[in-house]
Amino acid sequence: MKLNASDSLIKTLINNGLEVVFANPGTSEMHLVAAIDHNPQVRPVLGLFEGVVSGAADGYARMSGKAAANLLHLGPGLGNAFANIHNARKANSPMINIVGDHASYHLKHNAPLTSDLDGLSKVSSDWVRRLDDPRNISKLANEAWKNANSPSGRVATMIIPADYAWSDIDIDIEPKTSINNPKSVDFNDIAKAYDLLKKEKSMLFIGGRFLDEKCLKLASHIASVTNCRLVTDTFVPKIRRGAGLPIIEQVPYFAEMAELFLADTQSIVFIGSRPPVSFFAYPDKKSFLSPDSAELFELCSNDDDGISALNELKDLSGSTKIDEKFIQSYIGDVPTSGDLDATTLGPLLAGLMPEDSIVSDEATTSSLLVSPFALQAKPHDWLALCGGSIGQGLPLAIGASLAKPDRPVITLHG
Numbered sequence: 437m438k439l440n441a442s443d444s445l446i447k448t449l450i451n452n453g454l455e456v457v458f459a460n461p462g463t464s465e466m467h468l469v470a471a472i473d474h475n476p477q478v479r480p481v482l483g484l485f486e487g488v489v490s491g492a493a494d495g496y497a498r499m500s501g502k503a504a505a506n507l508l509h510l511g512p513g514l515g516n517a518f519a520n521i522h523n524a525r526k527a528n529s530p531m532i533n534i535v536g537d538h539a540s541y542h543l544k545h546n547a548p549l550t551s552d553l554d555g556l557s558k559v560s561s562d563w564v565r566r567l568d569d570p571r572n573i574s575k576l577a578n579e580a581w582k583n584a585n586s587p588s589g590r591v592a593t594m595i596i597p598a599d600y601a602w603s604d605i606d607i608d609i610e611p612k613t614s615i616n617n618p619k620s621v622d623f624n625d626i627a628k629a630y631d632l633l634k635k636e637k638s639m640l641f642i643g644g645r646f647l648d649e650k651c652l653k654l655a656s657h658i659a660s661v662t663n664c665r666l667v668t669d670t671f672v673p674k675i676r677r678g679a680g681l682p683i684i685e686q687v688p689y690f691a692e693m694a695e696l697f698l699a700d701t702q703s704i705v706f707i708g709s710r711p712p713v714s715f716f717a718y719p720d721k722k723s724f725l726s727p728d729s730a731e732l733f734e735l736c737s738n739d740d741d742g743i744s745a746l747n748e749l750k751d752l753s754g755s756t757k758i759d760e761k762f763i764q765s766y767i768g769d770v771p772t773s774g775d776l777d778a779t780t781l782g783p784l785l786a787g788l789m790p791e792d793s794i795v796s797d798e799a800t801t802s803s804l805l806v807s808p809f810a811l812q813a814k815p816h817d818w819l820a821l822c823g824g825s826i827g828q829g830l831p832l833a834i835g836a837s838l839a840k841p842d843r844p845v846i847t848l849h850g
Contacts (some may be wrong), residue, residue, distance in 0.1 A: 448578060449580075505533070565580070585615050617741075639705070664705075673820070704733070797820050799829075
């Protein structure tokens with residue numbers, strides 16, 4: 437039985453768990469559009485600009501924990517999506533880009549939309565493959581899914597020539613692929629990390645995918661015994677926070693403030709993060725923000741089993757209760773009068789924010805005043821701009837709301 441190659445691609449991705457395709461297609465993707473229409477198990481979401489498409493896919497991935505797909509039109513379409521693909525990559529969000537290209541025999545004629553699509557893809561992605569034969573399309577889709585949904589989350593891009601997309605093939609789709617499990621962390625390294633955390637002026641620095649409520653509570657148990665500081669990055673993909681939840685400090689944005697924040701620290705253990713660096717270089721200023729004398733120990737990356745590592749550290753601590761100083765209090769009073777500005781918006785937002793909200797934060801100028809108050813709001817998830825490329829806030833919120841339609845979503849801009 438013949439199967440259209442585009443149908444094979446979409447069916448393979450659905451078989452692996454794909455639920456949503458964010459799309460801004462063109463002529464070279466029409467057979468892929470038809471394949472989406474033939475397979476109602478996947479939800480198509482049209483975006484009128486590719487940056488909205490890629491930003492929404494990022495928000496969906498952060499809240500669902502798995503990749504959506506982007507359907508993009510040639511090199512210029514991928515170029516328009518680049519900023520939010522970059523942000524997603526910095527957030528370690530799983531993402532699959534399906535990028536249509538001219539028919540293989542048409543590329544040599546240098547039509548107006550012809551570009552170095554392979555080069556553009558390599559700049560924006562962790563994994564890139566160009567389909568070389570329509571009969572390999574299901575295998576390619578499996579590889580893309582496996583790479584995107586690795587423990588750390590990656591951007592995987594498939595380039596699909598139009599003539600291969602419209603071809604019929606006699607090959608069934610590949611079986612569902614397996615996903616790599618996080619790598620285990622050596623117990624000797626865990627024991628070394630705990631010895632460092634027991635020292636004076638130590639810090640447990642957690643980031644990436646280890647900022648959910650479970651991981652933060654484990655970290656708070658460890659800190660309750662060792663008295664280490666709990667710290668995370670300035671901008672994180674998703675963090676669970678609010679009243680009644682563990683408190684974790686964030687490295688300040690400005691380099692001078694960050695250096696003061698980290699000053700006198702003697703040892704830092706990293707789980708899901710790396711030693712912090714300044715956003716930009718400055719004359720006569722170093723790039724790394726931690727003290728030169730501090731011992732830095734990267735216990736595990738986002739590809740490793742950080743949850744088990746935190747459990748092992750908690751067991752070593754023997755903790756049975758989280759110290760109250762590591763639990764966030766509720767803000768209480770909500771302002772009812774006065775000017776509405778950045779200083780009053782913080783407590784107002786914190787007091788009125790519904791429980792279990794999702795906040796997409798791209799308030800580049802006012803967030804520094806608003807975010808600390810929101811720490812005292814009812815429990816919520818906070819999504820930040822990890823790649824620094826503006827234009828993420830609203831698209832990210834769209835994707836988050838599609839992943840979690842029953843939860844309120846708030847976007848901060850300005």
